[in-house]
Amino acid sequence: PPRENFYEAVGGSATFTRLVDVFYEGVADDPVLRPMYPEADLGPAAERLRMFLEQYWGGPRTYSEQRGHPRLRMRHAPFTIGPAERDAWLLHMRKAVDSLELAPELDAILWDYLERAAHFMVNSAQ
Ligand code: HEM
Numbered sequence: 001p002p003r004e005n006f007y008e009a010v011g012g013s014a015t016f017t018r019l020v021d022v023f024y025e026g027v028a029d030d031p032v033l034r035p036m037y038p039e040a041d042l043g044p045a046a047e048r049l050r051m052f053l054e055q056y057w058g059g060p061r062t063y064s065e066q067r068g069h070p071r072l073r074m075r076h077a078p079f080t081i082g083p084a085e086r087d088a089w090l091l092h093m094r095k096a097v098d099s100l101e102l103a104p105e106l107d108a109i110l111w112d113y114l115e116r117a118a119h120f121m122v123n124s125a126q
Contacts, residue, residue, distance in 0.1 A: 013060075016050050022099045026091070026096070033088050033092070052070060072117075080123070080126060081122050085122075
């Protein structure tokens with residue numbers, strides 16, 4: 001039988017929905033990150049992040065159906081992302097991952113990816 005993918009192993013859509021909900025609760029109150037978001041409503045941004053992460057880990061491909069190729073570094077180019085922004089992003093993401101209470105090996109795989117991706121998104125020395 002086909003091996004269960006990571007998306008399924010961590011609990012599917014419910015898990016990614018919780019992850020981005022907890023993450024954006026943190027962003028909503030963050031003095032560094034909140035002003036970076038162009039829209040007053042963070043809901044659509046949360047939805048885009050959820051769809052991207054679900055697709056990345058082997059879930060539905062809705063992100064690319066709606067948004068095309070991710071090209072995440074290009075999509076972040078309009079925003080100044082230095083060490084402070086990256087660290088704030090990772091702080092809220094760490095809390096969000098903790099809230100999932102995943103098995104340690106699954107937590108480690110997810111966190112390793114998120115940490116690398118956040119470093120890759122830095123586009124400013126500021
Ligand atoms: C979009 C900030 C890292 C995935 C955005 C937006 C901002 C932002 C301000 C625009 C909100 C929107 O309208 O969607 C940041 C900051 C980061 C960071 C400060 C710090 C390092 C990441 C990482 C990922 C990611 C590591 C993926 C693992 C996304 C996605 C979108 C997005 C999928 C929506 C792209 C689109 O389809 O338009 N981010 N981001 N971001 N971010 Fe980040």
